[in-house]
Every structure is written in structure tokens, then in C-alpha cells.
Amino acid sequence: MAKVVVLGAGVSGHTATSYLQKHLSKDHEIIVVAPNANYQWIPSNIWIGAGRMKRDQVIFPLAPLYKKKGVTFKQAKALTFHPEGDANHDKGYVTIEYVAGDQKGQQEIVEYDFLVNGTGPKLNFEATEGLRPGHNNTVSVCSYTHAEEAWSFLHEVIQEMKKGVKKTFLIGTGHPTATCQGAAFEYILNVDYEIKKRGLEDFAEVVWISNEYELGDFGMGGAFIKNSGFITSTKVFTESYFQERNIQWIKRAGVKKVEDGKVYYETLDGKEHTKEFDFAMLIPRIFRSRV
Ligand SMILES: Cc1cc2nc3c(=O)[nH]c(=O)nc-3n(C[C@H](O)[C@H](O)[C@H](O)COP(=O)(O)OP(=O)(O)OC[C@H]3O[C@@H](n4cnc5c(N)ncnc54)[C@H](O)[C@@H]3O)c2cc1C
Known part of the structure; x- marks a missing residue:
């Protein structure tokens, strides 16, 4: 036995x-x-x-x-x-x-x-200064309790947009070495869908921020999609889709710090930038083993 x-x-x-x-x-x-x-x-x-x-x-x-x-x-x-x-x-x-x-x-x-x-994996929010679910206008969807808080905050922001207040949504990776880009990609499309479904697109700036070298890398160097006899790279697919949905993007970006409604990030060319937001979901750095 x-x-x-x-x-x-x-x-x-x-x-x-x-x-x-x-x-x-x-x-x-x-x-x-x-x-x-x-x-x-x-x-x-x-x-x-x-x-x-x-x-x-x-x-x-x-x-x-x-x-x-x-x-x-x-x-x-x-x-x-x-x-x-x-x-x-x-x-x-x-x-x-x-x-x-x-x-x-x-x-x-x-x-x-x-x-x-x-x-x-261990979700290492501490690796990025100021990144913590429920703080500095940021949320997470890494656990169901985090995701419930994310919806509660998103709902609040949507109510303000209904009153005519413009909002910026920033979704993607929250650390230069964060992975799980696919989850953030799915979430930005869901958030964008909820905004457009309510006819609020004129009050929303939706921005993808990612450490990916190219859009559609998804942490695995991209992929190819075969559909109706055509083979399309995920780079072309993602760029086209974002363009179609009017989602802006920032790529090759390593987020280093989050303040109340503001991220600080460095791009691969060594330049430092900031971006202000009202609602952000940024995937943290992840350690592979908890024990
Ligand atoms: C929003 C989101 C969407 C995703 N979508 C996809 C997708 O579409 N496709 C995909 O392939 N992946 C997806 N992923 C990634 C996927 O969820 C993870 O890769 C997967 O959950 C990892 O499984 P795991 O069993 O290794 O860890 P987990 O599912 O995190 O399970 C870890 C377990 O270990 C337990 N544990 C922790 N510490 C200890 C300890 N000290 N002792 C004993 N037990 C402990 C935890 O309580 C838990 O039960 C997504 C992730 C997120 C956040």
C-alpha cells in the first residue's frame, strides 16, 4: 500500500x-x-x-x-x-x-x-511598488475574491461614466517580468465589451499596457491562427482587433510603480514614461512555487 x-x-x-x-x-x-x-x-x-x-x-x-x-x-x-x-x-x-x-x-x-x-504560483504584488488589489485604483482578477472587488469597482466607474464623466482604463501587465498576458487580454476585451454594450465608448479611453515585445506574444512568442484557409499571426490578429475596437496599446513596457491613478513604466528603449488612469487591472509578478 x-x-x-x-x-x-x-x-x-x-x-x-x-x-x-x-x-x-x-x-x-x-x-x-x-x-x-x-x-x-x-x-x-x-x-x-x-x-x-x-x-x-x-x-x-x-x-x-x-x-x-x-x-x-x-x-x-x-x-x-x-x-x-x-x-x-x-x-x-x-x-x-x-x-x-x-x-x-x-x-x-x-x-x-x-x-x-x-x-x-505566488502572486507577488509586492514586487511592484504601489500595486495591490483595491489600492491606487487598481484591481485584480487572479482570485474570485479579487475579481468580485474588480466588478464592484468597475460597476462604480461605469455609473460615473453614465453621468458623462470620462474614464481611462489601463489593463495588462504590472511588472517587467509578469506573465499570464492572456488573462489580461481576455479581461480587457470583457471590460471593453461592457462599456460598448452600454453605449459608453465616447466616455472611455481603453489602453492595453504590456511587457510583450509585440502584441499577441502572450508570453509564448505569439502563435498562428488558421481560419478559413488563412494563417494569421497573433500579432496581426491582436493589432487588427484592438484597432477595430479602438483599444490603444503600449508595448515593451515594464511597469515599475503605481501611485493613485498613475503608473510609472520604462520601455525597452530605456525611456521612462507615466500613464494616468481611473481603473487598472495589472497582472503582478508571479513566482512559480509557493512552498
Ligand atoms: C484570470 C485568469 C485567467 C486564466 N486563464 C487561463 C486560461 O484560459 N488557460 C490556462 O491554461 N491558464 C489560465 N490561467 C492560468 C491558470 O489559472 C493557472 O496556470 C493555474 O491555475 C495554475 O494551476 P496550479 O494548480 O499550478 O495553481 P493554482 O490553481 O493556483 O492552485 C494552487 C493550489 O495550491 C494551494 N496552496 C498554496 N500554498 C500552499 C501550501 N503552502 N500548501 C499546500 N497548498 C498550497 C492553493 O490554495 C491552491 O489550492 C488564468 C489565470 C488567471 C488569473
């Missing part, structure tokens, strides 16, 4: 757990360690942030599902890894700390035969 410990219950951890549960016989034990009570389908946060979906549509509670599937769920965070064990433990182990319930604050040692680390 093997004991498999999965750290994290996000896209990767939960998917790994589902496959393990499906393919391993009941003789084996599966333990999931994750601090979150709910699974969240992060890509749908771009809809929550535009007021088109509610949190209940993108989350579900993990404990009842894991109970039904015979998976042990510990709502806790991993603190340390010990892959080779130590003088007291022949097997590898992790130390964990419970974050909820009666055991909150308690630490425990969890041994394993196999370990899956699916703890995801």
Missing part, C-alpha cells in the same frame, strides 16, 4: 487527485493538503470581474467531494519538505499547519511514499 500526498487543490493538484482516485485501487491512500476550502476555476474570474458570473458558478467545496471519493482532506498549508526523511523518519515527509476548524494553528508531520506538489 502506498501513501500519496498531494499539496494544493487548484487546477494541477485537484486534477492529479482526480486521476489518482480514478486509477489507484482502494488499497492506496490519497491525502490532499490545501489551505483553500473551495476549488476555484481561476480562468472564469475574467467573467466575475466583468459582472457576468457569480462566485458560486466558479467554485465548489472540496471537503464533501473528497469525503465521497475516499480522499483524506487536510485544510492546511505545507510549511517544509523533507524528501529524505530524517533520523526519526525513514520516509519523506512534509510539515503542515492547519488553517481552519478546531485544529487551526496546529502543526503535523505527514509522511508519504509519493508527493505531488501542486501549490501553484
